[in-house]
Amino acid sequence: MNKNMLVTCAGFGGSGSSAITDILKEFKDIESLGDFEFTIAHELDGLSDLEYYIVNNKHRLNSDAAIYRFNNLISRINNGYSEYILNFNDISQDYIKNIIELKWDGHWHNHEIRYSKLGRMIYFKLPTKIQKIKNRFKKSKYEIVPKFKLEPMFFSCLSEKEFLDKTIEYTNKIIKNIKGIDSKSKIIAMDQLVAPNDITRYSRYFENLKVIVIDRDPRDLYLLNEMYWKEGWIPSSEINMFIKWFKKTRECYKDINNNENALYIKFENLIYNYDFEINRIYNFLDIREETHIKKKKYFNPEISIKNTRLWNREDAKIYFENIKKIENELKEFC
Secondary structure (H helix, E strand, O other): OOOOEEEEEEOOOOOOOHHHHHHHOOOOOEEEEEEEEOOOOOOOOOHHHHHHHHHHOOOOOHHHHHHHHHHHHHHHHHHHHHOOEOOHHHHHHHHHHHHOOEEEEEOOHHHHHHOOHHHHHHHHHHHHHHHHHHHHHOOOOOOOOOOOOOEEEEEOOOOHHHHHHHHHHHHHHHHHOEOOOOOOOOEEEEEOOOOHHHHHHHHOOOOOEEEEEEEOOHHHHHHHHHHHHOOOOOOOOOHHHHHHHHHHHOOOHHHHHOOOOEEEEEHHHHHHOHHHHHHHHHHHHOOOHHHOOOOOOOOOHHHHHHHOOHHHOHHHHHHHHHHHHHHHHOHHHO
């Protein structure tokens, strides 16, 4: 069992969640791992996808692909995670073995896409052509199946409880093996453990987790990307598309506010109503103000204010009509 409280910040991309990461570094009783993003729960091919194919969609073959892809994910993220987690790969391999119910050497068509064009020709296309020739001369009335390259196949069909028990055991081992953690720290802060789109689902993979979700005024997000960031994953080049994207990605807003283990904060409020929002964080995490020993050292509202209310700037006047459209169609977020 994990005796520490876990706290994580979550954002929607460019929404200012790093502010919470910085604030959490200012507390005596919080051991913060900084801004490294621990996204294994909601990453593509991560724990949530793994659960879907093993628990929610119990297909006889897809669990093999899900386990294979999760193992590939571990290989890709191992170097980064190992900077913070002792024996991360070993812990992950033990977890994979723990969730596999059956393993054998076999083949199905999904194996073929794991190879290059040349590999597919040698291991799969060529045997098929050879077998077709052999079948012309066969005396048996049954068609002989080509001998393909065999690989380890995995099968798992777990209940939700079984999957969650094994997964929580896994994440607890990860927490226990964090490098350089102070055993006296009551709270451990890890960035992006969950995503805001489905906090309830992702939170089941961890014990004692609290989530702080931070969002940014859509007007500022729009202008920051149009004027400075130019991020390709924010569709700000066409205003109607941006508004629809913003609205759709915030459909989870009410679920967040109804979750007792989640706290929703607007980035701008941390700037213009700092004391009030900081007290909300104190109450949410059940920590005392005296433990906030480095207040404003890492997050200083007087510095961060420069990234807010950009629509009032002279160089933003050319976006006047688009800002008005955002204000009309995204009122509840402005």
